[in-house]
Amino acid sequence: xxxCIVEVQDLVKRYGENIAVDNISFSVSxxxxxxxxxxNGAGKTTTMRILATLLRKTSGSVRIDGFDVDRxxxxxxxxxxxAMQDTSLDNLASGYENLQxxxxxxxxxxxxxxxxxxxxxxxxxxxxxxxxxxxxxxxGMRRRLDLAGTLMHHPKLLFLDEPTxxxxxxxxxxxxxxxxxxxxxxSTVFLTTHYMDEADTLCRDxxxxxxxxxxxxxxxxxxxxxxxxxxxxxTFGQNVEMQNVEGKLxxxxxxxxxxxVNDHLIRITSPHAKELVPHLIQDLNAIQSAPLSLSISQASxxxxxxxLVGRSILDDEAQLIKGRDPFVEGRR
Amino acid sequence: xxxxxxxxxxxxxxxxxSMRPTAAIIPSLFMPAFFFxxxxxxxxxxxxxxxxxxxxxxxxYAPVAILMAIFFSSGDAGIDMVVxxxxxxxxxxxxxxxxxxxxxxxxxxxxxLRASVQTSIVIAIVLLSGGTLVTGFAxxxxxxxxxxxxxxxxxAIGMSIALLTRNQRATQSSFILFFPFTxxxxxxxxxxxxxxxxxxAVQLNPATYILEALRALTNSGWKWDVIGHGFLVAxxxxxxxxxxxxxxxxxxxx
Numbered sequence: 001x002x003x004c005i006v007e008v009q010d011l012v013k014r015y016g017e018n019i020a021v022d023n024i025s026f027s028v029s030x031x032x033x034x035x036x037x038x039x040n041g042a043g044k045t046t047t048m049r050i051l052a053t054l055l056r057k058t059s060g061s062v063r064i065d066g067f068d069v070d071r072x073x074x075x076x077x078x079x080x081x082x083a084m085q086d087t088s089l090d091n092l093a094s095g096y097e098n099l100q101x102x103x104x105x106x107x108x109x110x111x112x113x114x115x116x117x118x119x120x121x122x123x124x125x126x127x128x129x130x131x132x133x134x135x136x137x138x139x140g141m142r143r144r145l146d147l148a149g150t151l152m153h154h155p156k157l158l159f160l161d162e163p164t165x166x167x168x169x170x171x172x173x174x175x176x177x178x179x180x181x182x183x184x185x186x187s188t189v190f191l192t193t194h195y196m197d198e199a200d201t202l203c204r205d206x207x208x209x210x211x212x213x214x215x216x217x218x219x220x221x222x223x224x225x226x227x228x229x230x231x232x233x234x235t236f237g238q239n240v241e242m243q244n245v246e247g248k249l250x251x252x253x254x255x256x257x258x259x260x261v262n263d264h265l266i267r268i269t270s271p272h273a274k275e276l277v278p279h280l281i282q283d284l285n286a287i288q289s290a291p292l293s294l295s296i297s298q299a300s301x302x303x304x305x306x307x308l309v310g311r312s313i314l315d316d317e318a319q320l321i322k323g324r325d326p327f328v329e330g331r332r
Numbered sequence: 333x334x335x336x337x338x339x340x341x342x343x344x345x346x347x348x349x350s351m352r353p354t355a356a357i358i359p360s361l362f363m364p365a366f367f368f369x370x371x372x373x374x375x376x377x378x379x380x381x382x383x384x385x386x387x388x389x390x391x392x393y394a395p396v397a398i399l400m401a402i403f404f405s406s407g408d409a410g411i412d413m414v415v416x417x418x419x420x421x422x423x424x425x426x427x428x429x430x431x432x433x434x435x436x437x438x439x440x441x442x443x444x445l446r447a448s449v450q451t452s453i454v455i456a457i458v459l460l461s462g463g464t465l466v467t468g469f470a471x472x473x474x475x476x477x478x479x480x481x482x483x484x485x486x487x488a489i490g491m492s493i494a495l496l497t498r499n500q501r502a503t504q505s506s507f508i509l510f511f512p513f514t515x516x517x518x519x520x521x522x523x524x525x526x527x528x529x530x531x532x533a534v535q536l537n538p539a540t541y542i543l544e545a546l547r548a549l550t551n552s553g554w555k556w557d558v559i560g561h562g563f564l565v566a567x568x569x570x571x572x573x574x575x576x577x578x579x580x581x582x583x584x585x586x
Binding site for chain 2: 052054056074075077080082087088089090091092093097104105107133149
């Protein structure tokens, strides 16, 4: 069995009365591609910042590569690379200058730093613009440079906080390919994301976090198989009375599946999904509430999350956009 | 030994950060030159006041331009720092396995050098406009040293606000401190012509002692007591303000 490179035991982080991380424990094996999933405000970034020595924990124990994050912070820092949620670069310096400074601060000689910067700039496809100031880079180029910066000192463990947030699909795919390659070359990757497809594509192990607590851990396959069947998704128009629809569908499904309702979207998970569909349509027609769309798909990690916490990550996103913090709302 | 390397790299980075883009330096050179040219002409008649003691107001006012150069060159340090903090770059430095003190010292030294460079440019403008430097090249070097020291001390105020507030607007607002510290001094008139509360305020203002030291070096000669007071006040101000930076640093990044 591989050694644990991340060991977290009973970790708690409080901000006054507010508990951001609530007594969580988990571990990550060396060489793993680990995903830490949850909606915004769930405690992902707080946990990662504690693991990366940027934030002090309230209580609990955290060891990275065998070193205690509080007492052996510099040893931990040498072992890790950290790409933050927003790219953190010196905008008034070139790509090369950004990397070279990081290299020397991590203990490389100026010559080593220069060579390593050149190698990484080529690797991330920025050779043509490596000498330009970073403020002229696009979002995708900045993200690639930021990732290159985390690799200057050959870290054993990479922390990536929402590495593809705000990127277009092409840039996302490029980052994914690059991360897979790093992992294959031996780096352990610890990724936080609220994109379930990203976690499903990249991660070998996952932990779901919600409101500061870990609600489930496992491999993507394990978690999806626990759903116990395929998922029927039904979307209804705004004029449909959802209480009637919900009541009717619960009667139709009986004990053949489970159902979650999010606004005008209903998800039904059942091992007999295909057989259920004609009955559902028939009963909905009977109450004159035909859905706008209906689809059957294999269970996704998003479905797992909905089943575990009773709401979608997208619901939390929407609440945040409206200016309400679902975490605080939930505590009221 | 490793600490000195780290300071050196962060000093070079801080210097580049404060000098880029080059066009951004122009206002900090323009303002001292502007005040110097306008005020030395506008208040030229003040030399007719009994007991004023100087025949040329331009010569009397020239050290104010040098003091302003120090203020303007070091005033951006807080902005540079808050930009690093809000962009996450400061966090990137914080998780590097370095002595955290090197981040602050590297920045302070960069500010000091920039203050010296800008001071020397303003001295050139002053001399080209008819100002004097009676202590010659040695005096020039002493002015640069004083500019460097007081520049570091002054920049620490903005850096402390940046660390405590982590807010660009709050840090930028520290600019207003420039006005009382520059103008509640002997910038317009010599001390013996000032009266009442204003005279007391001028004597309490540390910038007055820096200005008088600069005035001695440019106009009067090697007045060691005045120059010594200038350096002592710059040092004392630095001890207080840099301690504030260290305190703010520890408070924000425990």
